[in-house]
Amino acid sequence: MDTPCTCFALRRLTRTVSRLYDQHLAATGIKATQFALLRAVQHEARPITQLADLLGLERTTLTRNLRPLQDAGLLVQSAGRDARQRLVAITPEGKDKVREAKAAWRKAQSAVQQALGDGPTRALHEDIALAMARISPLLTEEQ
Secondary structure (H helix, E strand, C coil): CCCCCHHHHHHHHHHHHHHHHHHHHHHHCCCHHHHHHHHHCCCCCEEHHHHHHHHCCCHHHHHHHHHHHHHCCCEEEEECCCCCCEEEEECHHHHHHHHHHHHHHHHHHHHHHHHHCHHHHHHHHHHHHHHHHHHHHHCCCCC
C-alpha cells in the first residue's frame, strides 16, 4: 500500500476548515484569510515583509490578498523608514470590520472545537506547532 501524501491530506483539511470559517464569516463580507490579515495589523502597522513572514505567505501572494482589503478601505499602505519599505495599517473601518467579524469567527472556532473535542483540539495545535518548528528550517530562500 502506498503511503498517503501528507501534503494532499493537509491541504484537503485546511480547505475544509477554511470553508467552514468562510461559511461563518460570509455575513460580514470577508473571508477567513482576510480576517487573519486584518487581525495581524489590528494593533500596529507592519512592514509587508514582516507581515508575509507572520502569515506564512510569499510577498506576491500577500500583495494580491491586500488589494481587496485596500479597495474596501479596510487597510492602507504607506512608506516605511526608507523608500523601499511599505507599511500596512488597518483603518478605522477595518477595526470596525474586525469587531463585526469576531463573533462569527468565535462561532467557527467553537464549531471546530466541538467537532474535535477539547483534548484533540489542543493536541492538534501542539502537533501543528511541532511540525512548523521541524519543517520550516527545511525551506530554502529560493522557495
